[in-house]
Amino acid sequence: MTHLNPDLLHVRFLDGADEAGPLSPRAYTLTHSDATGELFLTIGKEINFPQIEGLYTRLMRDEVLAEWDLSEAASLHVFCHVSGGLVFGTARMRYGIFRHHLPMVLEAFYYGDRILLINHPELAKARVVVHFMARQKRYNLDEDWGVLEDSQVH
Numbered sequence: 001m002t003h004l005n006p007d008l009l010h011v012r013f014l015d016g017a018d019e020a021g022p023l024s025p026r027a028y029t030l031t032h033s034d035a036t037g038e039l040f041l042t043i044g045k046e047i048n049f050p051q052i053e054g055l056y057t058r059l060m061r062d063e064v065l066a067e068w069d070l071s072e073a074a075s076l077h078v079f080c081h082v083s084g085g086l087v088f089g090t091a092r093m094r095y096g097i098f099r100h101h102l103p104m105v106l107e108a109f110y111y112g113d114r115i116l117l118i119n120h121p122e123l124a125k126a127r128v129v130v131h132f133m134a135r136q137k138r139y140n141l142d143e144d145w146g147v148l149e150d151s152q153v154h
Contacts, residue, residue: 002100004107008037011112014044019115023123026116028066028109041112061088062097064105074126076109076148078102082134091139095132102130106151117149124149 013019017026022045029048031040042048052063061081069075080098083091106128110117117124128145 002104004039004104004111005037006111009039009041009108009112011041011043014042014048017044019113020119021116023116023120024068024070026068028064028113030064030066030105030108032062039108041108043113062094064098064102066109068123068126074123076123076126076128078105078109078128078130078145080130080132082132082139083136091134091136095134095139098132102145103151106145106148110148110151114152121149 016022025045027044027047029042029044029051031051032038033040040051042051047065047067052065064078064080066076066078069077080102082094082098088094089097110124124147126148128148128151130143130145132139132141132143134140
């Protein structure tokens, strides 16, 4: 398991979103640099599609996306592209890589939006549901990853 180095996390808020809100809609787009290990987290009212439209990102499809669902009990839905289209690696390999790095990803979401989560503890206590999206049934899964606040940087 890998842990977040906060010095390598770059957080950007899109127009219409900041540390105070809105609570919904609210989405996270996380990409990274394989060369430097830096993480790039964008927080906005929707997924930041321009951030994931570059050729390299479209080939690797290793971005992680997330959105809040506040329709009932608050939950954070995280999306990982395991297979389908032109992607690097087998579904089995990609599923393993995503699972290995997800604790750090959740730390990045928590740390990057910590002001909002401190001010809205009901969100910090929300369940995290990870959607692994794959053509293969064995990797096309929805998994409960516990409570978001358990992902804090310690």
